[in-house]
Amino acid sequence: MxxxxxxxxxxxxxxxxxxxxxxTVPSAPTDVAFATTDASDPYLWLEEVEGExxxxxxxxxxxxxxxxxxxDPRYAGLHDSALAILEARDRIPGPSFTHAGMIDNFWQDGTNIRGVWRRTTLDSYRTDAPEWETILDIDSLARAEGKNWVYRGSNCLPPDERLCLISLSDGGKDAITVREFDSVARTFVDGGFELPESKGGVTWVDQDTLLIARDFGEGSLTTSGYPMIVKRLRRGQTIDQAETIFTGQPTDVSVGASALRDADGVVQAVLINRGVNFYESETHVLNPDGTTTQLRLPAKSDINALVQGQLVVSLKEDWTAPSGQAFKTGDVIAWTLSDWLADPTARAQLVIRPGEREAIEGINATRNSLVVALFENVRGNVYVYRPNPSGEWARTRLDLPENVTVGVGSASEQDDRVFVSAAGYLTPSTLYLADAATGDLAQVKSLPPKFDxxxxxxxxxxxxxxxxxxxxxxxxxxxxxxxxxxxxxxxxxxxxxxxxxxxxxxxxxxxxxxxxxxxxxxxxxxxxxxxxxxxxxxxxxxxxxxxxxxxxxxxxxxxxxxxxxxxxxxxxxxxxxxxxxxxxxxxxxxxxxxxxxxxxxxxxxxxxxxxxxxxxxxxxxxxxxxxxxxxxxxxxxxxxxxxxxxxxxxxxxxxxxxxxxxxxxxxxxxxxxxxxxxxxxxxxxTDGGHGAAANLRETARRLALEYTYLTRRLMD
Missing domain, CATH: 3.40.50.1820 (Alpha/Beta hydrolase fold, catalytic domain)
Known part of the structure; x- marks a missing residue:
């Protein structure tokens, strides 16, 4: 060395x-002997997470x-600066379209340390001072229940989205507790769906039916510690009474379920995903009789969206489709969903083929369009793709600033509006509302500069x-x-x-x-x-x-x-x-x-x-x-x-x-x-999960510790 x-x-x-x-890069040492077996590792006891x-x-x-x-005398100033930034109220509140066209946001600041889920209209959101209605206050909930709750999101049932499944983490863990919530009454549903702490997922099928993948007890988890079994849970049933509809293998990463819905919120297919490993998976469709059928997709692929009846899929490997068509790694392709489900040999349409130095960094769908963030040499543009009657997809570019990072945000299911963002290392984030149908682009909000x-x-x-x-x-x-x-x-x-x-x-x-x-x-x-x-x-x-x-x-x-x-x-x-x-x-x-x-x-x-x-x-x-x-x-x-x-x-x-x-x-x-x-x-x-911080104050402390350390090592 x-x-x-x-x-x-x-x-x-x-x-x-x-x-x-x-x-000068050295070759790997040939005399490695330390901790190559459990017996030669003197620090295995440190793996006992809660060990005394x-x-x-x-x-x-x-x-x-x-x-x-x-x-260090500089720590306090760094901490105060970090906390002021994190708790500032002039940040851009991230918008999320509801199915009904309202705007939801989860917000944290100096008052709302754990955060508040809130809602407003699109017109109000576009003003300098939106009028927000609180849906759920996580700080109040944590105080009332004596818990260190960290909000992990809501899953609301279309089309009215009144009933929601709220995911809560104790201290920031990946494992979550899921509870049914009435977003109109602003209360948890008495006797509603409730799933105790577990890693896994849950999806609505209808008002009285969930598909759940979680820890059901011995033999229900993969060796990775994720769910291996998907069950159907009906309202009024206990988890023990839920019906098993799919079982993976212990060697899988995980299994889960999702409902593929059209823009009106109508379920077009219920899908089961079997993660064979981190990058390879199988997708099965749940049949009306409770059986499942594996879809003929490559092992390395992702279902991205359903647009005007077109199922959009991105490929992570070269693939010859059942139709005989040859596609390349990185391609985005589409089928008419009903035709393809009826005949897996139906021809697919090539939507996007990125170049050698290009990469797709985000895909979302409005009611009628596919909106894509496409980067070339780590610089981004946003394109809109729309299927025409012949089955081909036309492309137009949104007129966003160049040489920046672009992001595709929440999209409306009522029309073709979509939020997109642009930012750079020295350029504060700017949020735009785009109309994917016309290409019209309006700046909605911009983050004021936070440093000189x-x-x-x-x-x-x-x-x-x-x-x-x-x-x-x-x-x-x-x-x-x-x-x-x-x-x-x-x-x-x-x-x-x-x-x-x-x-x-x-x-x-x-x-x-x-x-x-x-x-x-x-x-x-x-x-x-x-x-x-x-x-x-x-x-x-x-x-x-x-x-x-x-x-x-x-x-x-x-x-x-x-x-x-x-x-x-x-x-x-x-x-x-x-x-x-x-x-x-x-x-x-x-x-x-x-x-x-x-x-x-x-x-x-x-x-x-x-x-x-x-x-x-x-x-x-x-x-x-x-x-x-x-x-x-x-x-x-x-x-x-x-x-x-x-x-x-x-x-x-x-x-x-x-x-x-x-x-x-x-x-x-x-x-x-x-x-x-x-x-x-x-x-x-002692809290924080994989993000190493459960709330804004813990994040400020972590940042101050890091930059104090860097100051001592590199600036002194």
Whole structure:
């Protein structure tokens, strides 16, 4: 392993290229022995989420780390700034069309910490001061019931949407409690549907019938911890009386149900989805006699919408349809639903075929149109597609600003109105109301600037990865910043699950970092979806290391260009991005001086045994298969931590109530690093779920801790 001291002089020379830096990537150690078996892992006890010994360790770590970070004189100011942004009342209230054309919004601020579900008319929403009616106050509910409720959304029955299923999480967990609510009477329905806490889903069939997928007791969950069984629950029945209509396999990720409705809210088909793995699935239609029939769709595909009787499907793999038609990965196709259900060999119509550097980042449907966010080289446009009588789809472009991130929001089922948004790293979000039928576009609301962007600029560069692939990345910094390696720089990455990192306006980052002289960088590595499914697939399983090398190449390129230096470069990422940070830490610590590792995956030899981990085998591979275990072990951060390495002091944080990525990953990472003699800051929030914060105040605390840490490591 190359030491930072040995490389420091080279890093400061402008003649050193990113390609040369990339050549220093070490091969995986051959002497890995730590924690390769349960018997050789001294920190398994930290996987006991609520274990007495584990929680005592957490308390000790929290006391020490909070003492350091909250004791910094800059923490209070950063916290107050973050809280002011999060609780500001001049934010854009995210609109959601109801079936009746009203506008719903879930809102949190300094008064409504947990939030309030509220409603207004479209005309009122378009004013500067909408008149909101409260549907459900989560803060009042939590106080009345003595619970730390976190609102997870409502599912209301069309067309009148009076009856709703409210999802509530205790402290931010993925597991939810579901309760029936009358949105007109503003009360929970006495004796109505109520489902106790469980991971899973629920959908309305009609007023008296639900399809539920949840924990029904022993043998009802997959090895990933998600539902394996779908049942029909009728009003008045107990859960034990519900009728089983579909059963998957224990090795599946999960099963669930949904009702495919037309624009009038009429059910056209009831669908059962069997998630065979994270990316491959089967879709079955529920027949009137209670049997199911599997639809002839490719394993890697998504049903997107039903538009004018046309079923729209996006493909994640090359596919020859039963009709004999050949389609490509990334294509969006459509059938007339009634024709296709009657005859699976009916011909499909190609709606969209993205180009090599294009990717679809969002699809929604109005009553008559398909509205699509299509990105080229990580810059977006919104297009409207409408089927014509011949079966072909015509395309028009909405006249939105260029070179920004665009988003397709809620769409009306009464007409062709749809909310769309535009934003950039330095451009506050603007919300538009578009008419997909005419192309008319009206600005509805705009977020006022939340930080001083004067003198800042955004640039896009490319870095050459180890295999020669060019990896784009964005840099946000002062236009007059010296290219001498002196700029405090935070590099963010995720790199997995086809999640794209698109330009967006982050008020906390701008206020707490850019405005104070920091530089912000986002890497668009393989594993994401920036260039469609193939960009993601290029870093799957045995090729996971490519994504790590992409991220490392961006870091090296930043240094080679003089944008920053090892002394001033920090990295940040969460969940899969936390694995990214761990790989950088163990493979290229010579490039960085700070690492924020958020709710991470870290012990990749045991990820599939912890909480939802088994569901990600399609992404990473299976550690129980020797060949796959070998490539996973080569990069697994926990097993590859070593003594006498130039690791910086890291900041690791997680949540006790994260029931998706097990907090044991973060705990064990900190414990192992401390055992090896490295300084570590560790913080575990006792609430918050996978987002590591259950309310706005907890979010403000997390942000202040992170930026205090970055200030200490990169600015001092």
């Amino acid at each position: 190359i030491r930072s001291a040995a490389l420091a002089a080279l890093l400061m020379t402008s003649s050193l290229t990113s390609a040369a830096l990339a050549q 010994r584990a929680l005592a360790w957490v308390e000790e770590q929290n006391t020490r780390s909070l003492g350091v970070l909250q004791g 962007a004067e003198g800042l600029e955004v640039q896009q560069f490319e870095a050459r990865s180890a295999d020669g692939t060019m990896i784009p990345y964005f840099v946000v910094h002062r236009a007059d910043a010296p290219m001498d390696g002196s700029n405090p720089t935070m590099l963010y990455g995720y790199g997995g699950f086809e999640v794209s990192q698109l330009p967006g306006y982050s008020a906390p980052m701008g206020k707490l970092w850019l405005e104070r002289g920091g530089t912000y960088v986002v890497a668009n590595t393989r594993g994401g979806g920036e260039f469609g499914p193939r960009w993601h697939e290029a870093a799957l399983q045995e090729n996971r290391q490519r994504a790590h090398e992409d991220f490392q190449a961006v870091a090296a390129d930043l240094i080679a260009r003089g944008i920053t230096s090892q002394r001033r470069l920090g990295i940040m990422g969460g969940s899969q991005g936390g694995l990214f940070m761990g790989a950088m830490l163990t493979q290229r610590p010579d490039l960085i001086n700070a690492a924020i590792i958020q709710v991470p995956l870290f012990d990749m030899l045991r990820f599939h045994r912890l909480l939802a981990g088994a569901s990600w085998i399609a992404e990473y591979g299976n550690p129980d298969i020797p060949e796959e275990r070998a490539w996973i072990q080569a990069y697994s951060p926990y097993q590859n931590l070593r003594a006498d390495q130039p690791y910086p002091e890291v900041f690791i944080h997680t949540s006790t109530k994260d029931d998706r990525v097990h907090p044991g990953h973060a705990r064990k990472a900190a414990a192992r690093m401390q055992e090896l003699g490295y300084p570590v800051l560790f913080y575990e929030n």
